[in-house]
Amino acid sequence: MSELSVNHLLGIKYLNEEDIQLIFETADQFKEVINRPIKKVPSLRDITIANLFFENSTRTKLSFELAEKRLSADIINFSASQSSVKKGETLIDTVNNILSMKVDMVVMRHPNPGAGVFLSKNVDASIINAGDGAHEHPTQALLDSYSIREKLGDVAGKNVVIVGDILHSRVALSNIFALKLQGANVKVCGPKTLLPTYIESLGVKVETDLRKALEWCDVANMLRVQNERMDISYFPSTREYAQQYGVTKTLLDSLDKEIVIMHPGPINRGVEITSDVADSKQSIILNQVENGVAVRMAVIYLLASKIKQ
Ligand code: CP
Numbered sequence: 001m002s003e004l005s006v007n008h009l010l011g012i013k014y015l016n017e018e019d020i021q022l023i024f025e026t027a028d029q030f031k032e033v034i035n036r037p038i039k040k041v042p043s044l045r046d047i048t049i050a051n052l053f054f055e056n057s058t059r060t061k062l063s064f065e066l067a068e069k070r071l072s073a074d075i076i077n078f079s080a081s082q083s084s085v086k087k088g089e090t091l092i093d094t095v096n097n098i099l100s101m102k103v104d105m106v107v108m109r110h111p112n113p114g115a116g117v118f119l120s121k122n123v124d125a126s127i128i129n130a131g132d133g134a135h136e137h138p139t140q141a142l143l144d145s146y147s148i149r150e151k152l153g154d155v156a157g158k159n160v161v162i163v164g165d166i167l168h169s170r171v172a173l174s175n176i177f178a179l180k181l182q183g184a185n186v187k188v189c190g191p192k193t194l195l196p197t198y199i200e201s202l203g204v205k206v207e208t209d210l211r212k213a214l215e216w217c218d219v220a221n222m223l224r225v226q227n228e229r230m231d232i233s234y235f236p237s238t239r240e241y242a243q244q245y246g247v248t249k250t251l252l253d254s255l256d257k258e259i260v261i262m263h264p265g266p267i268n269r270g271v272e273i274t275s276d277v278a279d280s281k282q283s284i285i286l287n288q289v290e291n292g293v294a295v296r297m298a299v300i301y302l303l304a305s306k307i308k309q
Pocket of ligand 1: 056057058059060061131137140264265266
């Protein structure tokens with residue numbers, strides 16, 4: 001297969017296994033490019049991309065921007081906090097104004113689940129979802145799986161536990177879809193209040209005991225508690241959460257095997273993982289960030305080749 005089955009990247013749930021393999025094989029080539037002295041290719045000189053961020057971001061925003069620059073695309077950046085959205089402009093009006101400047105592709109982060117799907121039905125551009133509320137964060141899941149493949153050779157057959165605030169996490173949902181598509185065994189672990197009741201219907205198992213989850217897994221993907229999406233308290237205190245669901249070096253060293261530690265960022269050091277775990281040789285957190293650029297280059301390149309047809 002040489003092209004994606006989709007014209008937008010709205011969520012992992014719209015992809016198939018072949019799409020993921022194509023993205024990874026393309027990312028392998030771009031990873032080689034970005035490690036050369038000249039880290040840039042002219043592939044997208046005729047493409048203009050708008051990065052629309054209606055919600056805060058560090059990694060995803062910078063990673064997309066760098067990926068686009070490495071591909072030689074023209075880019076414009078939009079941040080809702082400094083825009084006319086504050087004056088009451090709708091999403092469609094904002095985006096149509098931007099598109100009238102002849103933009104081919106939109107990368108959008110938005111607090112509302114489904115914002116990317118809505119946009120794809122209402123504007124004439126290829127849309128990449130850079131995180132929509134607690135729904136999906138497809139490029140994060142792709143770079144996470146790519147990093148597991150790089151570290152362990154394959155994703156199929158690996159035991160992966162996603163630990164923490166599954167209820168409010170777009171990273172968890174996209175990771176579950178991506179890992180299951182590739183044949184990994186997936187568990188989620190956290191306090192019952194942060195595990196959605198439907199979660200087992202997605203083909204994952206639930207474990208509320210962190211030690212048991214770590215003893216089972218090859219990879220632990222540690223998630224942040226998303227306080228910004230909570231209007232009530234889901235556990236007694238941060239201290240108690242850290243005691244029950246935080247990974248410490250002592251806990252890791254007490255296991256009879258070496259597991260891989262991942263985190264999408266931003267990290268709350270001392271809550272979901274301690275600093276000595278985040279900075280340990282078992283952690284591939286910064287490899288995830290590095291791989292994010294190559295994976296996003298692959299996604300943008302493959303979607304742009306469909307625009308050009
Ligand atoms: N992982 C992630 O989405 O981080 P940012 O919110 O900083 O983009």
